[in-house]
Amino acid sequence: MARSGQRQAGARRSSPRNQRRVRSRGDLVSVLARAVREVEAAAQRGRVTSSVRTQFQAVALLLRDERARVQAETGSDSRRAEQLKRLDGIATILATTAVRDAGLLALLAEDAVASDAARALKRDMLASVGVEPAPEDVPAPEPAAAPVTPERRVVPQSVVSRQLANPFLAPDFSAAPQRPPRARRLASWELLGPLFSSFERAGGGDSACMALPFPTARYTPAGAELMAHQGQLVAAAAAGHRTFLLADEPGLGKTAQALLAAEAADAYPLLVVVPNVVKTNWAREAGRWTPHRGVTVVQGNGDTVDGFADIVVLNYEVLDRHVGWLGDFGFRGMVVDEAHFIKNKTSQRSQHVLQLSDRIRSRVPRPLLMALTGTPLINDIDDFRAIWQFLGWIDDGKPLGELMDALEATGLTPADPGFYAAARRCVVDMGIVRRRKVDVAADIPARRIADLPVELDGAAGRSIRAAEQELARRMVVRYDTALANRSSGAAVEGVDLELVRRVARSELKDASTGEAGENVFSMMRRIGRAKAGLAADYAAQLARSAGKVVFFAKHVDVMDAAEEAFAAQGVRFSSIRGDQTAGVRQKNIDAFVNDPGVAIAVCSLTAAGVGINLQVASNIVLAELSWTDAEQTQAIDRSHRIGQTEPVTAWRIIAAQTVDARIAELIDSKAGLAARALDGSDEEVAASADVQLEALVTLLTDALSARPESGAA
Known part of the structure; x- marks a missing residue:
């Protein structure tokens, strides 16, 4: 457990003034030590039942409270250091035990909800050493359930129109089922506990x-x-x-x-x-x-x-x-x-x-x-x-x-x-x-790419759409200027596609030399940053539901943003980047491959796209697009290779209604062309510059086609 997380959690849950000490608390550490050893032994035997999870969470709650109390205590520094050292030993056992079981690991998260059973056990453990629980740990009488009242309620105008348009659209609830009361043989039995317990008791082969x-x-x-x-x-x-x-x-x-x-x-x-x-x-x-x-x-x-x-x-x-x-x-x-x-x-x-x-x-x-x-x-x-x-x-x-x-x-x-x-x-x-x-496995392909479109809301989304419009407007001005300066004076019907490509090439050249303002490269970087949080959320969901995940991004700041999101959610990760020494890089790869608690590998698309083996994961998140299908395929092949026992799915996060979606389509079309032209060769027919150029051509063509008299002289 991170010490910062322990300090923060302890500060929230308890303070020294909230608990009254009846006698020496030295015995509490011994109680915690015995309890955590029992949990550790159960985890080693592979018998992590609900009671073991309750005991694990009660120890974690008490450990956080006790650490906060010791740190706030006045007195001998050496005595405080000795107490913290003993508590750190218990924390280490908790952490090493948690990596054996995903359910235990989740209980260490800052937002983990303490069960009533864990709170009750915590009170009992405090009472066993003569310590009264903090006021917040004493169960209060449950108030009458009040209806949830949101801050604001809305009714969309279209819904009102639906209700008014035709009275026959009003829902008819007359056929709702009415079950007559019946005498039940099991009516006097408590059944929910046994029902939940039946899933804990199930054997590995039970369907x-x-x-x-x-x-x-x-x-x-x-x-x-x-x-x-x-x-x-x-x-x-x-x-x-x-x-x-x-x-x-x-x-x-x-x-x-x-x-x-x-x-x-x-x-x-x-x-x-x-x-x-x-x-x-x-x-x-x-x-x-x-x-x-x-x-x-x-x-x-x-x-x-x-x-x-x-x-x-x-x-x-x-x-x-x-x-x-x-x-x-x-x-x-x-x-x-x-x-x-x-x-x-x-x-x-x-x-x-x-x-x-x-x-x-x-x-x-x-x-x-x-x-x-x-x-x-x-x-x-x-x-x-x-x-x-x-x-x-x-x-x-x-x-x-x-x-x-x-x-x-x-x-x-x-x-x-x-x-x-x-x-x-x-x-x-x-x-x-x-x-x-x-x-x-027979139903699904061994390797597939699944696109996940996301909406970029808020200020970042508005800014990106505005920048894209400005880029298109600048190219339209170039196009109109070139059209007006033609020496031939010939009239043009519709959009002059050859001129469009010349304007796009000029824009791409300026962008590559840094002479342009907002350009296709800066646009893709901004989109990557805007997608980072959404992509990280999805990767965390995958990690919780399907096991290890490889997360690829192109830019360092996108990787940084994703890692911050993972840390905030309590998801452990390894970072594989181009600026690492060979030793650090291999250490991080080994941690992802061998440590069950490391759920995500955050990888640079360029630095980690070749030369490493990550078959331990069958789910990949591509947070940013590459410029070529070959680069994308190399990244996927870190997991889709000899030794992989499951079909591999690459989840490509696409910013809807932006140039990001256009580039995804272009990459896919170029991949199809390469496959047809080279009969399965991995070599690219088109270079990355072709995709960049085609993206600008598409952006300019769309802008010109949207005008009432597109391309007219």
Whole structure:
């Protein structure tokens, strides 16, 4: 654990004045030492149960508090140094134990939520040495739950227009299911604890996937094909299944499965709640897989929302201001992407998601509800709780509806030895779908590139778009000046493409010598910096759900920004750069390859694109574009090489509606040309300057074509 993090966390949680000492606290260190040794022994045996995680977190909480107290204590410096040395020894054991188990490592994060059980154990450990807990550690009576009141609520004008345009568009809730009360054999049993425990008790060979039918009907548009594993889930929705915890590993196409499951279930209107980084990609994928369905993306206050769309996509960050009208919109389906974002039920976004889900289930007969995540568990089995509640499988205290019926049908109680295996099977059959890349390797190519478009919002996005417009305007002036100075005086119809290319070459020459102002090189660097945070967030998500990730960037400041984001999120990384000595470079490579706790390798696209082996990762994030397909391929081949046991996916982060997207298309087109011309050779037909030139040609052509009389003399 970082000492700065311990000091900050300790300062927040406790201060010396908040705890009253009854007798010497020297015994507390001994209690912590014994407890951490027990946790270490359990981790070495591979038996990290919920009770072990509770003990681990209680020790971490006490350790932080005790460190803050010792540092604030007045008295002998030597005594304080000795106490801190003993606490550092406990911290070292905690850290080395945590790297054995991702769940334990996550508990050391600054934003990790302390469970009630860990807080209770912390109080007990303090009491065992005669120390009264701090006031904030004493559980207060729970206040009556108050409705979440956001700072501002909005109703987009288009939604109002939808409501007024046709009274028949008002949602009809008359068919909402009403389940009559029934006598339950298990009504007096506490069932949620045993249900969660059934997943901890499961053996390594126990299936974590419901039985799925063979795909028969076709729901894809012409020219698009689903992979076999994707078609199975869509077939389950077509057969009438309506709740899914889709926990496939990243790269297996969860977005397409969710969109076509909605098509198979006719679950429209469909609400999709996603992280901001993938919002644009969801809209693009909806256009690809369900092109006949209108899709609208909610930005900010929703001024551009299409109230008549079939699919409404918005991100968690703006959910609070839109939850009012969303609850009355009449959705028949809801998808929550990266559903582990709602694991903390006390958070506002979790409460809003659960509120919307409850509203949909109370008004619509058998709505489609889908939770998508490659990481259903982060800290504890209890992370399942909010997801299961979103899906309508449980409430705060008991199983509901179909799950309760299934448990009753087993004829067992938690006192029976066979209950746990049967209960787990009941939950899995409710709709848990988990496939790994290695399970469906025959479905997916050994290496593929998946583009992830992102919107550059805020001041940085506006500045980049303004700079791009200024670059286009400068080239238009050059074009018009050259056209006016032609000696031939011949009239030109439309855009003179030859002149466009001459102007673009001149602009590229000035940019390469530094004579131009804003140019294509500075533009790409600014776009890279603007994408850095979004790319880092996505890489961190991948690391949590799929294991190790290689993160490539071209510029040092982009790497710096990404590493700062990883450090802030508590994600350990190795840095592989061109200015490192050979020894430092190899040490960092070895740390990424051999240390289970190092989740991400942050690599220079030019310095780490050749000569290193990173087969330990099968997911790559390309935060910035290279100028050639060959450079991009070399980077991907750090993981896609002999020794790799899984298909490799490279996630290319693209800034939508900027020159970044144009350059991505040009790189891909040049790659296709090289493949055709050289019959598979890796050598580039076109140099990087060709892509730069074509990007400027496209930018100038678009600007001229947008004028009322483009190119007229």
